[in-house]
Amino acid sequence: xxxxxxxxxxxxxxxxxxxxxxxxxxxxxxRTAVTCVCGSDLWPYRGAEPIGDPHPMGHEYVGxxxxxxxxxxxxxxxxxxVGSFATSDNTCxxxxxxxxxxxxxxxxxxxxxxxxxxxxxxxxxxxxxxxxPGEELWPNLLANSDVMGTGWWAADAAQVRPGSTAVVVGxxxxxxxxxxxxxxxxxxxxxxxxxxxxxxELAREFxxxxxxxxxxxxxxxxxKELTGGIGADSVLECVGTAQAMxxxxxxxxxxxxxGFVGVPHEVAIDGQELFFSHVGLRGGPAPVRRYLxxxxxxxxxxxxxxxxxxxxxxxxxxxxxGYRAMDERRAIKALLKP
Amino acid sequence: xxxxxxxxxxxxxxxxxxxxxxxxxxxxxxRTAVTCVCGSDLWPYRGAEPIGDPHPMGHEYVGxxxxxxxxxxxxxxxxxxVGSFATSDNTCxxxxxxxxxxxxxxxxxxxxxxxxxxxxxxxxxxxxxxxxPGEELWPNLLANSDVMGTGWWAADAAQVRPGSTAVVVGxxxxxxxxxxxxxxxxxxxxxxxxxxxxxxELAREFxxxxxxxxxxxxxxxxxKELTGGIGADSVLECVGTAQAMxxxxxxxxxxxxxGFVGVPHEVAIDGQELFFSHVGLRGGPAPVRRYLxxxxxxxxxxxxxxxxxxxxxxxxxxxxxGYRAMDERRAIKALLKP
Numbered sequence: 001x002x003x004x005x006x007x008x009x010x011x012x013x014x015x016x017x018x019x020x021x022x023x024x025x026x027x028x029x030x031r032t033a034v035t036c037v038c039g040s041d042l043w044p045y046r047g048a049e050p051i052g053d054p055h056p057m058g059h060e061y062v063g064x065x066x067x068x069x070x071x072x073x074x075x076x077x078x079x080x081x082v083g084s085f086a087t088s089d090n091t092c093x094x095x096x097x098x099x100x101x102x103x104x105x106x107x108x109x110x111x112x113x114x115x116x117x118x119x120x121x122x123x124x125x126x127x128x129x130x131x132x133p134g135e136e137l138w139p140n141l142l143a144n145s146d147v148m149g150t151g152w153w154a155a156d157a158a159q160v161r162p163g164s165t166a167v168v169v170g171x172x173x174x175x176x177x178x179x180x181x182x183x184x185x186x187x188x189x190x191x192x193x194x195x196x197x198x199x200x201e202l203a204r205e206f207x208x209x210x211x212x213x214x215x216x217x218x219x220x221x222x223x224k225e226l227t228g229g230i231g232a233d234s235v236l237e238c239v240g241t242a243q244a245m246x247x248x249x250x251x252x253x254x255x256x257x258x259g260f261v262g263v264p265h266e267v268a269i270d271g272q273e274l275f276f277s278h279v280g281l282r283g284g285p286a287p288v289r290r291y292l293x294x295x296x297x298x299x300x301x302x303x304x305x306x307x308x309x310x311x312x313x314x315x316x317x318x319x320x321x322g323y324r325a326m327d328e329r330r331a332i333k334a335l336l337k338p
Numbered sequence: 339x340x341x342x343x344x345x346x347x348x349x350x351x352x353x354x355x356x357x358x359x360x361x362x363x364x365x366x367x368x369r370t371a372v373t374c375v376c377g378s379d380l381w382p383y384r385g386a387e388p389i390g391d392p393h394p395m396g397h398e399y400v401g402x403x404x405x406x407x408x409x410x411x412x413x414x415x416x417x418x419x420v421g422s423f424a425t426s427d428n429t430c431x432x433x434x435x436x437x438x439x440x441x442x443x444x445x446x447x448x449x450x451x452x453x454x455x456x457x458x459x460x461x462x463x464x465x466x467x468x469x470x471p472g473e474e475l476w477p478n479l480l481a482n483s484d485v486m487g488t489g490w491w492a493a494d495a496a497q498v499r500p501g502s503t504a505v506v507v508g509x510x511x512x513x514x515x516x517x518x519x520x521x522x523x524x525x526x527x528x529x530x531x532x533x534x535x536x537x538x539e540l541a542r543e544f545x546x547x548x549x550x551x552x553x554x555x556x557x558x559x560x561x562k563e564l565t566g567g568i569g570a571d572s573v574l575e576c577v578g579t580a581q582a583m584x585x586x587x588x589x590x591x592x593x594x595x596x597g598f599v600g601v602p603h604e605v606a607i608d609g610q611e612l613f614f615s616h617v618g619l620r621g622g623p624a625p626v627r628r629y630l631x632x633x634x635x636x637x638x639x640x641x642x643x644x645x646x647x648x649x650x651x652x653x654x655x656x657x658x659x660g661y662r663a664m665d666e667r668r669a670i671k672a673l674l675k676p
Contacts, residue, residue, distance in 0.1 A: 093566060093568050093591075094568065094591070094592045094593065097591065097592070097593050098593060099592045099593035099616050101616075102592035102593065102614075102616050157618070228431060230431050230432065242609075245609060253431075253432070253435065254432045254435070254437045254440035255432065255435050255436060255437035255440065255622075255625075260609075260613065263610070263613065264609030264610045264612075264613050265610075266609075267608075267609025267610065268606045268607065268608060268609060269606065269607040269609060269612070270605075270606060271580075271583060271598075271602030271604075271605025271606060271607060272601070272602045272603075272605065274602075274607070274619070274621065275598065275601065275602050275621050275622050275623075276440075276622060276623070277622065278437050278439075278440050278620070278621075278622035278623075278625075279620070280495070280618060280619070280620035281612070281618070281619045281620070282616070282617070282618035282619070283612065283613050283616075284593075284613050284614060284615070284616035285613075285614070285616075287593075287616075
């Protein structure tokens with residue numbers, strides 16, 4: 001089969017690879033329906049994370065079951081499945097506590113920009129649809145496997161409530177999906193922080209009521225102006241930098257909540273500042289598997305349209321152009337078709 | 339009148355002071371029924387916080403209303419009142435959101451180890467009892483004004499739920515009251531971390547089911563052993579040091595909650611460690627005023643007995659000995675009688 005391999009910063013190639021095989025009786029093999037490039041794939045692509053030896057890339061996927069291991073229950077070849085970027089057995093204590101992305105048997109997916117993919121912990125990880133959905137729904141379902149699930153988690157962790165005010169820091173695909181989540185959870189006012197016109201437009205389409213273009217302390221001041229001087233009930237931090245975290249914490253009202261879902265890079269939180277703010281802080285890799293049945297239902301019923309974050313569609317063979325377009329911010333998110 | 343004045347580390351004196359007066363129409367003056375020394379009073383006493391000019395001390399109090407300003411509603415001379423260490427108008431947005439200890443008109447009390455005390459924001463701060471309670475209840479009610487309210491907040495912020503497992507880090511008066519709170523909120527297993535025999539005993543009396551004497555990484559390992567290898571649902575951090583915070587965060591299970599109520603001294607939280615732990619973190623000065631009606635009711639009905647943390651009772655004139663006894667850990671908490 002063929003798939004993407006990263007060799008060095010800026011150097012992603014489409015190459016012939018060994019077909020994946022069942023390695024454990026709990027594995028499944030899927031044929032990729034669609035996959036995509038994630039904002040977090042840009043960390044190594046930009047040289048901000050070590051690459052080491054050339055290796056495959058990608059952790060977002062929907063596909064058709066090709067083969068299942070001898071211990072995989074509930075799945076059969078031909079089914080259309082959606083899974084999380086983090087695999088989970090769905091039976092360990094952390095899974096039962098609602099944190100499948102902290103499963104004791106978790107493996108992070110990392111080979112999904114390819115024609116076929118091996119899925120560990122298949123029975124606990126994959127959610128099968130009753131029938132193969134129309135292709136027009138694939139982008140929405142693909143978004144659920146990471147960015148929509150992560151945006152949902154940001155809103156959940158920030159404790160968005162009906163009638164509340166939410167701020168979204170970050171206008172990437174996750175931030176935009178976080179706007180959808182805040183809207184679905186009933187936030188009355190949704191302030192998206194963005195200085196990029198196409199993204200502002202999509203944020204508005206997804207439910208943002210206000211756009212703030214300022215950043216840092218100016219951004220905080222603008223949010224306070226919009227929230228009676230005290231700050232927002234919930235802030236959804238979808239970036240992962242120290243500046244974004246500080247902006248998020250300072251934009252929340254006393255006693256508000258911050259959900260942080262961008263992997264933190266060199267972020268330290270001052271204990272005394274957090275203390276006197278009364279802000280609640282929770283983050284981590286999104287427990288996507290917990291949300292999947294609900295998010296799939298919302299997509300199938302037409303309630304949400306997160307696939308709109310894909311503003312570039314390419315053949316999988318042109319994966320390198322997908323990375324380039326996102327790196328240069330010409331695209332929000334690139335969909336790849338095998 | 340007379341009251342305590344701190345002059346330098348280790349130097350607290352009982353001196354003649356000006357009688358407090360109504361300074362704003364929203365003030366009240368109370369005659370102190372009983373007051374006490376707080377663990378946080380030891381920071382300046384030990385030279386760990388600057389003292390500056392000699393000044394009065396104390397922020398815990400119950401008393402009898404002596405005089406009220408012209409704008410104070412709902413209070414009259416002779417009433418027995420309990421208030422928080424942080425005053426609040428109970429009408430500002432932060433108060434209405436449940437965070438009176440972040441009231442826009444908040445003043446921290448600081449002159450309560452005295453015969454009379456001026457209470458700013460009196461109408462919003464003080465809760466009057468229907469009648470003057472028997473003296474045997476005064477220690478319990480006094481505890482509500484800070485340590486019991488703060489222990490309650492630790493359990494609330496750590497999201498203690500019925501049937502859950504809670505760990506309490508810190509065996510001071512707040513930690514011991516946090517055990518009471520966890521028990522009242524229905525925690526099934528309560529692990530108190532303490533290496534001090536008298537405090538272990540009181541913790542058990544308050545509802546602790548297990549005692550862990552180890553600290554740091556050894557303490558974390560012991561908690562994991564007691565919790566099926568994954569950690570506790572909730573951890574109540576009642577110290578405020580970097581070591582205690584780290585111990586608390588690492589003792590919580592993935593997706594668990596940490597409530598931190600000790601004022602953090604040189605505490606920085608690593609964003610990436612917090613992220614991958616999925617732990618929710620919330621702290622701050624306790625919103626005692628929000629809890630007071632409920633806590634007073636629990637005391638009057640005999641449901642809780644937080645006054646047991648006072649293991650030393652002294653005349654107010656001997657306040658200096660109260661500080662010494664607590665500094666030398668001869669007493670958990672010193673009650674002072676004017």
